[in-house]
Amino acid sequence: MKNFRGWFGGFFGWGLLLMPVLVTAFPPAPHHLFYGKVRDEFGAPINVPGAEVILETASGKQIKTQIIDGLEPGVTYRLAVPMDAGLTTDLYKATAMRPTMPFQIKVVISGVTYLPIELKGKFATMGQPGGRTLMDLTLGVDSDGDGLPDAWERMINADITQVTSGADSDGDGLSNAQEYLAGTYAFDAADGFRLSINEMRDGKPVMKFLAISGRTYTLLASEDLKTWTPAQFRIPSEGTQGTVRQSYQANDVRPIELEASTDATKPAPKFFKLLVQ
Known part of the structure; x- marks a missing residue:
């Protein structure tokens, strides 16, 4: 491997004395990133100061990260897990992991530990070095095992x-x-969750939906109902100088109007839909 280092010691005299070979588990492989949103048993995103997501290995080693509201659309935690390159029998650090090593993820809120329903009763298997795993975490009891609390x-x-x-x-x-x-x-x-087009204003479609606290909304546009791409938009209630947005994070429950931003150099989208996370 490009940056692998090892130390080999030896002394030669009248006889042959070979010192022990010392090899470090260095360098580490790229981290594996877990990310997603943590929700309570009614679907509301967790937004409690000091709340943590904890990854625990089968040997009891832990890696922690805080739950932070609005890290990015649909994401309230990121957990970067050190990965070992697997070149030696030892790990380069106690909390490092390899792709086949089992783990559990826990959520701690105000001193109380919860095991998300996605991981109850089993140790999941670690992903590949340098990879990303979307893992939304749901608290509560799921006695029938269908994924809903x-x-x-x-x-x-x-x-x-x-x-x-x-x-x-x-x-x-x-x-x-x-x-x-x-x-x-x-x-x-x-x-139900609906997006309706209310009117055309200065050649731009104005749409309306009911925003729910804690959710993040992204507008998607298409010309053919096959290829969908994120579309920028403004919220008219913020005034003519309102921010052009990529997404909207709701802090309360209320109807929201949004005005799609159009690019005069490209064909205008004919279809819109809203992604909620």
Whole structure:
């Protein structure tokens, strides 16, 4: 490997005395990055000062990072895990890992430790050096193992076995899992996540949707319903000098109007949709 270093010692006299070979587990391989959003049992993103995500190896070694609201759209934590190059039998540091090593991820809030439902009952396997793994973490109890917390399911039906992630309990076209992520009610068809075009203003489409606290919204545009790309937008209520945005993070629950920014040198998009994270 390009930067590998080793030290080999030896002395020769009338006899042959070969000193022990000393090799360090250096250099490390590139870190593996875990990232994602941490949600409570009702789907609300965790935003508590001092809250942490902790990766723990099978041997009990820990790597910690804080949960920080708004790191980037859809992301409230990043955990960079040192990876060992695997050139020697020892690790270059106690917290370093290799691709096949098992681990658990825990969330600590105000001194209370939670095991996310994505990882309960098992040790996940570490990814490759230099890689990135999106791992959203959901707190709560998921007794039927469908990925939705029991507390959220009980709002729809007291018999949680009748509420599955892929079903559409209120018939509004969104699955229960999508409603959980969007923060809408899966028992009310009128409460679904929708983007509507209200009007054209100075040749620009003005759209409206209901923003839910803690969620981040990104506007996507397309000319053919096949290729979708992020589109910049402004929020008219902020005035004519309002910031041109790539995304919008809601701090409360309220209707939001957004005006798509158009590029005069390119064909105007015909279709829009909204990504919620």
